[in-house]
Amino acid sequence: MATESMRDRLLAKLNSREACIGVVGLGYVGLPLALEFARAGFRVVGYDVSESVVKGLMRGESHIKDVPSAHVASAVAAGKFEATADESRLQEMDAVSIAVPTPLAKTRDPDMTYVIAAADAIARNCHPGLLIVLESTTYPGTTRDLMQPKLEAAGLTVGEDVFLAFSPERVDPGNATWNTRNTPKVVGGITAVCTEVASALYASCIDTIVPVSSTETAELVKLLENTFRSVNIGLVNEMQIVCDKLGVNVWEVIEAAATKPFGFMKFTPGPGIGGHCIPLDPHYLAWKMRTLNYKTRFIDLASEINSEMPALVVQRVAQALNDQRKPVKGCRILVLGVAYKRDVDDMRESPALDVISLLEERGAEVVYHDPYVPSFREDGHERTSVPFSDAELARADAVVIITDHSSIDYQRVVDLAPLVVDARNATAGLVRRGSGTAREKTPNVAIA
Ligand SMILES: NC(=O)c1ccc[n+]([C@@H]2O[C@H](COP(=O)([O-])OP(=O)(O)OC[C@H]3O[C@@H](n4cnc5c(N)ncnc54)[C@H](O)[C@@H]3O)[C@@H](O)[C@H]2O)c1
Numbered sequence: 001m002a003t004e005s006m007r008d009r010l011l012a013k014l015n016s017r018e019a020c021i022g023v024v025g026l027g028y029v030g031l032p033l034a035l036e037f038a039r040a041g042f043r044v045v046g047y048d049v050s051e052s053v054v055k056g057l058m059r060g061e062s063h064i065k066d067v068p069s070a071h072v073a074s075a076v077a078a079g080k081f082e083a084t085a086d087e088s089r090l091q092e093m094d095a096v097s098i099a100v101p102t103p104l105a106k107t108r109d110p111d112m113t114y115v116i117a118a119a120d121a122i123a124r125n126c127h128p129g130l131l132i133v134l135e136s137t138t139y140p141g142t143t144r145d146l147m148q149p150k151l152e153a154a155g156l157t158v159g160e161d162v163f164l165a166f167s168p169e170r171v172d173p174g175n176a177t178w179n180t181r182n183t184p185k186v187v188g189g190i191t192a193v194c195t196e197v198a199s200a201l202y203a204s205c206i207d208t209i210v211p212v213s214s215t216e217t218a219e220l221v222k223l224l225e226n227t228f229r230s231v232n233i234g235l236v237n238e239m240q241i242v243c244d245k246l247g248v249n250v251w252e253v254i255e256a257a258a259t260k261p262f263g264f265m266k267f268t269p270g271p272g273i274g275g276h277c278i279p280l281d282p283h284y285l286a287w288k289m290r291t292l293n294y295k296t297r298f299i300d301l302a303s304e305i306n307s308e309m310p311a312l313v314v315q316r317v318a319q320a321l322n323d324q325r326k327p328v329k330g331c332r333i334l335v336l337g338v339a340y341k342r343d344v345d346d347m348r349e350s351p352a353l354d355v356i357s358l359l360e361e362r363g364a365e366v367v368y369h370d371p372y373v374p375s376f377r378e379d380g381h382e383r384t385s386v387p388f389s390d391a392e393l394a395r396a397d398a399v400v401i402i403t404d405h406s407s408i409d410y411q412r413v414v415d416l417a418p419l420v421v422d423a424r425n426a427t428a429g430l431v432r433r434g435s436g437t438a439r440e441k442t443p444n445v446a447i448a
Contacts, residue, residue, distance in 0.1 A: 006129050006161065007193050013094050014200045017041035021201070022093035024118045026053055026083060028276075028346070029135060029169045030099035031064050035071055036180045038080035040205035046083040047090060047121075057083040065345045065372070066173055090125035095133070095201050098122075099169060102136045104280050109287050110139055112146065123150040131163040131197050133187075137222050137281050139288040142166070143215035148190060159191035165198035166215040168222030173275075174344040184208035188218030226281040227299055232267040233278070234302030237309055240269035251425045271402050271423040272309035272351030274340025279306070279349045310354035317359065317400055317421045320446040324419060326397055329363030334386070334396035336413065337403025337424075338370045345372035352402045353378055359400075367392070371407055393417045401426050420445045 013019035019042060023034040026048040038044045048054055056063055060073025075081035090096065100114040115136055122132055132151070134143050143166040148158050156162045167187045172178055185206045189195030199209045212218050236254065243250035250269060258266040273279045282299040289296050318328050338352035339345055347353070356366050357379075367386045375384045386392050388408065393399060393416035401413070404426035413420055414430045427445050 007163075007197060010094060010129055010131060010163070010197050011200055014197070014204060017204070019094035019201075020045060020092050022047060022090055022096040024048075024090075024096055024098045024122070025100035025114075025136075026057065027099065027101070028064055028066075028173060029171055030097070031057075031062065031067050031072075032171060032180045033097060033099065033135070033169070034081060035067065035075055036205040038075045038078075041080075042204070043079070044075075044081045045089050045092060046081065047085070047087060048083060049085060049117075051085050054083040054085045057081075087121040088125060090122055091127060093130065095131040095197075096122060097133045097135050097167075097201075099135045101276070102138050102280075102284070103276075104283055108283050110284050112138070112142070115142065115146065119147050119150045123154045126151060126154050126156060126162060128156065128161045131165070131194075131201060133165045133167050133198050133201070135167055135169045137168060137226070137277065137284065138219060139284040140216040140219040140223070141288065142219060144190060159189075159194055163189065163191075163194040163197045164215075165189035165194045166218040167198060167202065168218060168225075170222075170225070173346060174342065181205060182207050184210050186210045186212055186218050186221045188212040188215045190215055220285075223281055223285040226277050227285060227302075229267075230273065230278050230282050230306065231298050231302040232265070233270075233273055234305040236267045236269045237305050241312070251428065268425070270309065270351070271313045271355060273306045274348065274350040274352075275346060276348050279303075310351045311358060313351075313355050313400065313402070313421070313423050314358040314362070316423075316446060317398055318362065320419055320421055321398060324397075327363075328359065330365070331397035332365045332367065332395060333359055334392060334399045334417075335359075335366060335368040336370075336399055336401045336408060337405050338368050338373050338376065339403050339405070342404050342424075343372070343406055347373055347376055350403075355400065355402055367396075370403065371405055390416055414445060418444060422446070 021037045021042045021044045023030045023046045026046045034044045034046045053063060057072055060069055060076055062069040062072045098118050100118045103111045105111045134147060148164060151158055151162055158164045165187055167185055170183045185202045187195055187198045187209055189198050195211050199211050203209050240250045257264055286296045286299045321328055321331060335352055335356055338350055339347055340350040359366050369385050369388045393413060396417060398419040398421055399413055399417040401422045401424050404424035410427050411430055414427050414432050420427060422445055432444055
């Protein structure tokens with residue numbers, strides 16, 4: 001009976017928008033979600049341990065490229081959104097979504113410290129009637145084995161006093177078509193009532209909800225999605241190696257295969273995988289399966305091939321320079337694009353970092369240009385983007401395209417750089433324009 005009334009009360013508060021919604025972790029995932037809840041009419045409190053993130057948001061400044069500052073500022077001004085670093089504010093919430101980092105430790109095992117800290121903060125400030133949803137990507141079993149005991153240690157029975165679910169985040173930074181609202185949301189609760197109330201929360205601001213039968217199912221959905229990408233990218237990366245050995249253009253093969261209207265899905269090769277998800281998430285599943293004495297062979301193989309790609313790009317640079325009678329040592333190399341993918345400013349796990357350090361190990365002088373990454377620090381060394389200028393293009397012995405940002409004028413690159421090594425096919429179909437036919441006929445682009 002008590003369960004029924006907790007459920008009814010929470011559903012009524014969600015339907016009337018009287019519920020106060022909390023979002024724990026205001027990064028790439030949490031901030032857009034918080035603003036979506038605010039847009040749906042809720043009062044939203046975002047809790048983040050970073051004082052600088054909190055202060056910036058309260059000034060109306062967004063630190064996430066896909067979220068305009070104007071959206072943050074208007075939600076703050078309307079009293080619909082506030083950010084705080086005070087965990088006791090969690091006591092005001094009726095529902096909390098957790099979107100904290102889930103990185104890998106150096107040993108490639110899951111690093112659960114952020115999820116544990118967030119769960120502890122919630123357990124310390126929990127009250128009957130609260131709905132908690134974990135959104136951070138993680139191994140199957142996390143919600144039940146790690147989250148549930150913390151709530152029960154606080155004296156609350158999950159499914160009766162409080163509700164607990166997992167709902168994977170699917171945000172695709174830089175995607176102009178699919179956003180938080182129109183991307184279907186998978187929800188799996190510890191009990192059927194947990195799934196029901198969590199689904200009601202997300203239905204307030206997301207068009208399509210996909211309820212599943214358990215938290216483990218919901219956790220695995222996310223891992224399948226990202227393992228699928230990792231394995232297919234590994235496959236096309238291997239095709240690139242195969243094509244290189246056979247003297248065939250891999251991009252032409254892929255484009256032609258992609259004309260098949262059924263049974264083929266296009267993936268493209270590149271200098272390696274980056275970002276927070278695809279290089280890391282499959283290892284959460286591999287780790288979990290190792291604890292059950294099972295080796296996830298597809299995951300391991302894809303990871304092996306994908307992580308070899310930066311070295312292959314560097315090998316291609318060395319070969320192309322060699323064809324121009326130049327050693328890598330002492331050459332000036334301009335890396336174009338250091339973000340992990342097109343049109344984003346996120347450098348996490350970017351293959352550009354490996355390419356740069358491998359080139360420097362061979363004695364090259366490496367500079368970079370990225371319109372979205374004005375500077376970055378790696379291994380204690382601060383780097384600043386050089387301008388995208390005629391002088392920089394002409395001065396480099398080689399320009400290496402790692403990230404194909406759409407704002408870059410690739411024709412200008414092909415025209416001015418003495419040598420281009422293109423790991424993204426950004427220069428496809430471009431021919432060097434020059435003052436004389438001899439220059440026009442000199443091919444200066446190598447596909448990496
Ligand atoms: N970025 C993506 O494209 C993406 C897509 C899908 C899923 N995910 C998953 O979502 C989760 C969050 O990723 P993200 O990219 O938003 O991370 P992020 O690093 O951008 O943001 C995480 C935020 O959490 C805060 N934080 C850390 N510990 C905290 C704590 N104990 N309490 C409160 N706040 C805390 C950090 O200060 C930071 O602001 C991860 O599990 C990630 O795998 C990310």
